[in-house]
Amino acid sequence: xxxxxxxxxxxxxxxxxxxxxxxxxxxxxxxxxxxxxxxxxxxxxxxxxxxxxxxxxxxxxxxxxxxxxxxxxxxxxxxxxxxxxxxxxxxxxxxxxxxxxxxxxxxxxxxxxxxxxxxxxxxxxxxxxxxxxxxxxxxxxxxxxxxxxxxxxxxxxxxxxxxxxxxxxxxxxxxxxxxxxxxxxxxxxx
Numbered sequence: 327x328x329x330x331x332x333x334x335x336x337x338x339x340x341x342x343x344x345x346x347x348x349x350x351x352x353x354x355x356x357x358x359x360x361x362x363x364x365x366x367x368x369x370x371x372x373x374x375x376x377x378x379x380x381x382x383x384x385x386x387x388x389x390x391x392x393x394x395x396x397x398x399x400x401x402x403x404x405x406x407x408x409x410x411x412x413x414x415x416x417x418x419x420x421x422x423x424x425x426x427x428x429x430x431x432x433x434x435x436x437x438x439x440x441x442x443x444x445x446x447x448x449x450x451x452x453x454x455x456x457x458x459x460x461x462x463x464x465x466x467x468x469x470x471x472x473x474x475x476x477x478x479x480x481x482x483x484x485x486x487x488x489x490x491x492x493x494x495x496x497x498x499x500x501x502x503x504x505x506x507x508x509x510x511x512x513x514x515x516x
Contacts, residue, residue, distance in 0.1 A: 346370075347383060351397075351406070385398075395409060400493065401490045401494045444485035446483040446485060470491055471488055472486070473486060474486065
């Protein structure tokens with residue numbers, strides 16, 4: 327049997343844990359960007375191991391309920407967002423056409439960069455078979471791709487990779503979540 331003092335201590339610790347989780351939820355709620363554990367640690371002072379455990383509990387809490395809001399891993403961080411099941415309803419509220427739309431050419435270019443990164447513009451154009459100046463500028467302006475360096479080759483062409491905003495736009499935690507060729511072939515066969 328637990329002593330009254332031990333029970334009170336356990337109750338206080340559980341209450342502190344609940345308050346700490348609530349604090350983390352509040353930060354995730356107000357942030358427009360995914361918050362990475364390093365940022366959350368700096369904001370809260372919570373030890374890394376405890377922070378990781380609390381974030382996993384929050385993920386579990388939100389995945390186990392049928393609510394309009396979920397917490398997910400996005401772009402290497404954590405973000406509170408609307409449940410994808412309610413996308414159509416949210417579009418009605420926000421109005422059509424406000425979301426950043428990408429052309430098929432931009433999507434094709436992004437796919438090449440995502441799977442071949444880091445890659446030069448010339449290499450992208452070689453794979454696409456057409457000039458990609460305008461599309462590359464547009465993707466840079468939208469911050470979906472970024473310049474990550476220069477290739478050790480004549481002329482030292484710029485190297486491009488996808489950005490954190492790319493991961494956010496497509497709802498990915500990291501590049502390992504991109505579909506593989508086998509995934510795409512299986513989807514086509516179905």
